[in-house]
Each structure stands twice: as C-alpha cells, then as structure tokens.
Amino acid sequence: MAAIASLQAIHLNFSRRGGITRCGIAEPNGEPAPMGQKTRYDDGLAARVFMGLFARKMDKFGGVSTKKKNESKEKGFWDYDYESFVEVSKRVMQGRSRSQQQEAVREVLLSMLPPGAPEQFRKLFPPTKWAAEFNAALTVPFFHWLVGPSEVIEVEVNGVKQRSGVRIKKCRYLENSGCVGMCVNMCKIPTQDFFTNEFGLPLTMNPNFEDMSCEMIYGQAPPAFEDDPATKQPCLADICSMSNPSSPICPKLQA
DSSP, X not given: OOOHHHHHHHHHHHHHTTOOXXXXXXXXXXXXXXTXXXXXXXXXXXXXXXXXXXXXXXXTTTTOOHHHHHHHHTOOGGGOOHHHHHHHHHHXXXXXXXXXXHHHHHXXXXXXXXXXXXXXXXXXXXXXXXXXXXXXXXXXXXXXXXXXXXXXXXXXXXXXXXXXXXXXXXXHHHHHHOOHHHHIIIIIHHXXXXXXXXXXXXXXXXXXXXXXXXXXXXXXXXXXXXXXGGGGXXXXXXXXXXXXXXXXXXXXXXX
C-alpha cells in the first residue's frame, strides 16, 4: 500500500517507545518458504496495529453484516492478524467492478493521511533520482509487515542507472490471498496510481506470478492498464479459492 507518509510517522513513534516495528519470518532459515508452502511470520505489535488500521478502514467497504461490524468495533488494532486483514480485502472485492475495487483502496489510503499530505509529499519529494532512491530505501523497512522481506536493487530509468528499485522476495499479500485480481486491483494498480498521480512520483510494480516476487521501480511511469502484462494473467487455480480455471484471464481483471 502507498500511505508512506502516515505509516512512516507511526513507525517512528513505535521505535521511540521501544515497540517492535518489524515482523519477522518464523522460518528456520529466515527466508520465505518455497513455492507451494506458506511462509510463517512472527508479527510484532506494530505490525498488528497496521493490519488493524488497514482492516478497519477497509471494513466499511466490505459489506459485512451489522453483527460482524459490531464485533469488529470491539477489536483493538493488535487483535487483527494478517489472515483477517486479507479476508477484509476479499470482502471489498465482492460485488465491485475492477475500477470500484481500485477506487475503494484509493479512498482508504487517502483517509489514512493527514490533510494536505499529498501536496507536502510533492514538495518534499519532487520526481528526481534522489527522491526515487529515497522512497525505495524507505519501502524496505516500512512495508516489511505488508509484503515480506525485500531489498533495494539497481534499475534503469529513462537510460539512467539508479538504486530506486525494490525486489520483494515473495509477496506476503499475494501468497496469502492467492488471487491475481487482488494483487492487481487492490495493490499494484492503486499503489502505482497513488504515487504517480497523488504524490507525483512515478512508480511501476511488476509482480511475478510464477514465484510471487515483485519488482517496484520508483521513477518509472507505469504502463496503461491494457498494455500491462500483469492484467492478462490467468487465475492461480491451485491456490485461489475464487479462481475460474476455465478463464484465460482472471475474471477480476476483466470487469
């Protein structure tokens, strides 16, 4: 997700108070589990708070029953786990078109930022090589809880080599949702759009559905939806509970 400005402030606040700001992989080797196996995480308090923040904000778009809404109000931020966060995301998808799903995420992101934050971001981070590299460096520690471990890599943007790329080793969101449509409609496209159009810093995300890795390239303008290879992917039929194996393209990418 794209709300770096507000999330960074919360992370720093937890750090000053001695909170745990990063979740850890609970696998013996400290690396994501191989394909076909689900990575185990040991989420700290701050990670649980972020899950709760996003889940609560998204819950109003989820179409849950009154009973469930009342139950969710009783939860603290740290009562949510990653699975419940993903379940809220799935409910947001239901009954919505592709564009409506993306707009719902945009509204959630905007609601998490203080007034005037996009304008301030544009002033602090104009679309320069330094801004792109700085935001890539921020992404690695601040979004570990959301996407899992990642690293800054060198990429080429408009013929210039720079360290404004981020390689996500095995995306936690894709791994847990198992859904191509959720990856594209509720993460990739909204995040690209938010940085490019709201923050004024171009961003392209290239998910790899074969190994669940993803490459983020700050400073590179994203392609049009119809030209993006990610929008032409079939369902991950073996792991997605909402899949349609007979469709050549994930149905959530067509509506």
